[in-house]
Amino acid sequence: MSAATTSLTRPGRSFGGRAFRFLDRYLLVIYTLAAVLYLMLPVVVMTMFSFNHPTGKSNVVWQGFSLNAWLHPFEVSGLQKAVATSLGIAVLSTTIATSLGTLIALALARHGFRGRAVTNLFIFLPMATPEIVLGASLLTLYVAIGVPPFFPLNFLTILIAHIMFNISYVVVTVRARLAGFPTHLEEAAADLGANEWVTFWKVTFPLILPGIMAAALLAFSLSIDDFVITNFTGGTITQTFPMLIYAKTRIGVPPQVNVIGTIIFVTAVGLVALSTLVSRAQARRDQRLARRMVADEASGE
Amino acid sequence: MGTFLRRHRGLVPYLLLAPGLLWLTVFYLVPSLQMAVSSLWTGSLEKGYVFSFANWTNYTKALGRFEPQFTRSILYGGAATILTFLIAYPLAYSIAFRGGRFRNLLLFLVIAPFFTSFLLRTLSWKIILGDVGPFLGPLKDLGVIPSDFRLLATPIAVISGITYNFLPFMTLPIYVSLEKIDFRLVEAAQDLYANRFGAFRRVTFPLSLPGVFAGSLLTFIPAVGDYVNAELLGNPDTTMIGNVIQNQFLTQNNYPTASALSFLLMAGILIAVFVYARILGTEELTAGGV
Numbered sequence: 001m002s003a004a005t006t007s008l009t010r011p012g013r014s015f016g017g018r019a020f021r022f023l024d025r026y027l028l029v030i031y032t033l034a035a036v037l038y039l040m041l042p043v044v045v046m047t048m049f050s051f052n053h054p055t056g057k058s059n060v061v062w063q064g065f066s067l068n069a070w071l072h073p074f075e076v077s078g079l080q081k082a083v084a085t086s087l088g089i090a091v092l093s094t095t096i097a098t099s100l101g102t103l104i105a106l107a108l109a110r111h112g113f114r115g116r117a118v119t120n121l122f123i124f125l126p127m128a129t130p131e132i133v134l135g136a137s138l139l140t141l142y143v144a145i146g147v148p149p150f151f152p153l154n155f156l157t158i159l160i161a162h163i164m165f166n167i168s169y170v171v172v173t174v175r176a177r178l179a180g181f182p183t184h185l186e187e188a189a190a191d192l193g194a195n196e197w198v199t200f201w202k203v204t205f206p207l208i209l210p211g212i213m214a215a216a217l218l219a220f221s222l223s224i225d226d227f228v229i230t231n232f233t234g235g236t237i238t239q240t241f242p243m244l245i246y247a248k249t250r251i252g253v254p255p256q257v258n259v260i261g262t263i264i265f266v267t268a269v270g271l272v273a274l275s276t277l278v279s280r281a282q283a284r285r286d287q288r289l290a291r292r293m294v295a296d297e298a299s300g301e
Numbered sequence: 302m303g304t305f306l307r308r309h310r311g312l313v314p315y316l317l318l319a320p321g322l323l324w325l326t327v328f329y330l331v332p333s334l335q336m337a338v339s340s341l342w343t344g345s346l347e348k349g350y351v352f353s354f355a356n357w358t359n360y361t362k363a364l365g366r367f368e369p370q371f372t373r374s375i376l377y378g379g380a381a382t383i384l385t386f387l388i389a390y391p392l393a394y395s396i397a398f399r400g401g402r403f404r405n406l407l408l409f410l411v412i413a414p415f416f417t418s419f420l421l422r423t424l425s426w427k428i429i430l431g432d433v434g435p436f437l438g439p440l441k442d443l444g445v446i447p448s449d450f451r452l453l454a455t456p457i458a459v460i461s462g463i464t465y466n467f468l469p470f471m472t473l474p475i476y477v478s479l480e481k482i483d484f485r486l487v488e489a490a491q492d493l494y495a496n497r498f499g500a501f502r503r504v505t506f507p508l509s510l511p512g513v514f515a516g517s518l519l520t521f522i523p524a525v526g527d528y529v530n531a532e533l534l535g536n537p538d539t540t541m542i543g544n545v546i547q548n549q550f551l552t553q554n555n556y557p558t559a560s561a562l563s564f565l566l567m568a569g570i571l572i573a574v575f576v577y578a579r580i581l582g583t584e585e586l587t588a589g590g591v
Contacts, residue, residue: 130526
């Protein structure tokens with residue numbers, strides 16, 4: 001694409017033309033780099049302040065380099081428990097929402113049925129509702145029920161909320177993957193005598209697995225970072241990592257929190273990089289296999 | 302089971318839908334209805350609540366009492382949406398058309414901030430915009446700005462926080478719609494003697510409008526309902542409707558007023574979306590979102 005664009009640039013002979021061409025070629029690049037720096041700046045600051053040596057409770061002014069927070073990450077009371085709670089909720093809500101959402105995506109992409117339009121709208125609505133309204137309305141339901149396990153608010157009430165807001169995102173992600181695949185592979189399997197169960201596990205599922213993985217990754221990151229909905233559905237018994245950060249903002253966030261934030265960031269980036277490398281290797285292998293099959297066929301004839 | 306399904310093929314999609322839609326019904330639809338009921342309550346958590354349609358005054362009272370916060374939410378949310386658009390469009394454009402082999406890497410860098418906590422990123426802005434922070438500190442030392450100049454606890458800090466936090470929501474949809482454009486259309490416009498700006502104005506930009514539309518909604522909706530930026534970067538004079546809802550629900554336990562406010566917020570957003578869709582003339586809302 002970039003080659004095509006450059007060839008379209010008209011050669012400018014005058015100074016103005018040359019200046020325009022220079023700007024055209026480099027200005028956008030400079031702008032893009034500046035924008036990326038702007039986006040990453042808070043992440044850099046967060047990481048930097050995990051090495052801070054704050055004198056008081058507040059960790060907003062740089063005082064000096066220290067490894068203390070990294071060496072004793074769980075020195076802050078409640079931090080270890082909050083991180084464990086967040087991870088637990090993220091794993092469970094991702095697993096359940098990904099399963100439920102994938103089934104809906106399959107129905108929408110592979111089956112014609114009455115009520116499709118309504119279903120589409122129903123999936124879209126939770127994503128169009130502000131988080132604060134999602135959290136608040138669930139809270140009114142829990143309060144109206146008013147008995148355990150829904151009240152007082154606890155781990156389960158948070159988990160229910162996270163599954164709820166994750167389902168729509170999973171449906172949209174998996175459906176996008178399914179939409180890209182023609183049904184003829186599944187038809188071929190059926191022609192070769194596979195029943196629907198076998199066709200699903202041997203053909204459809206491997207094809208949409210990357211989509212399911214992407215959806216799970218999205219659901220996990222939405223869940224582990226959610227504050228607003230969790231704050232409404234969480235109460236005082238259970239504290240997640242974002243809830244702990246918020247509680248600490250009044251008295252000063254200790255650098256240990258930045259350590260955990262940095263670890264989460266590095267792990268997530270690492271996972272995405274790894275999955276990209278794996279899928280690239282897979283694509284290369286598929287290509288080689290296809291080429292060999294073509295070659296075998298040619299030599300066979 | 303297998304034979305049953307083969308005999309009743311029409312049931313398969315409904316069986317696939319059932320568990321997920323049941324979850325959404327019980328934990329999204331029912332709570333929304335419950336909130337409608339709660340908004341017409343009178344009473345308190347301790348004494349119990351009474352429902353009556355006569356309590357529609359909850360709405361007028363809430364609107365009258367918190368009108369400044371409503372206005373502020375729309376202003377801040379609107380300003381942040383315009384700012385994210387101005388920053389995101391050139392960014393999405395250059396990734397789509399000049400990204401080359403770095404395209405995926407650049408896209409990844411756009412969403413990478415999401416891999417860390419929203420709260421921690423906002424707190425980082427508190428450090429960056431601080432009164433003697435890395436940005437204002439040197440300017441004050443040089444005497445460019447007066448030493449009592451502040452960014453924190455002003456609308457500027459709140460709006461820039463919202464702008465930063467929702468920038469990827471604007472960038473990605475615009476990128477997707479730009480990336481889909483058949484570049485031969487732009488070439489055709491240039492062959493027909495459109496200059497580069499003319500080709501952009503008449504071909505590229507109109508074709509990217511669905512992305513602009515989707516991005517604006519994805520930014521505006523959470524921006525209007527946001528209260529974390531106003532809470533962490535603002536002061537009591539910059540509170541938004543989200544702060545009020547949170548306070549009424551979680552501190553005051555005033556569920557009727559809080560429910561009425563949530564409903565008004567939802568209604569306001571739906572009206573804004575509808576008007577916006579009519580002005581822009583795109584029906585991409587459901588097509589782009591679902």
